[in-house]
Amino acid sequence: MELHRLLAGIGTKMLSKELQELEINGLITRTVMNTKPITVDYELTSYGRSLKPIIDEMALWGMHHRGKIIGEITQKK
Numbered sequence: 031m032e033l034h035r036l037l038a039g040i041g042t043k044m045l046s047k048e049l050q051e052l053e054i055n056g057l058i059t060r061t062v063m064n065t066k067p068i069t070v071d072y073e074l075t076s077y078g079r080s081l082k083p084i085i086d087e088m089a090l091w092g093m094h095h096r097g098k099i100i101g102e103i104t105q106k107k
Contacts, residue, residue, distance in 0.1 A: 033045065056075055057074065057075060057078035058078055059073050059075055
């Protein structure tokens with residue numbers, strides 16, 4: 031539920047499906063905790079963490095792209 035609260039706009043079914051896909055693909059691990067009520071802990075695997083440089087580069091590209099687009103819009107006004 032904590033993860034669901036952090037990800038505004040995604041339904042619980044979709045979040046569950048996406049987490050399951052990430053687990054199947056070896057990007058996260060899922061640990062069921064022996065608590066009342068039962069809680070589930072998700073953690074990136076080392077394989078999942080290997081995506082960080084790629085995601086960082088994509089984010090950087092996105093910021094540059096946004097600056098380019100905003101600059102082009104500003105120049106047209």
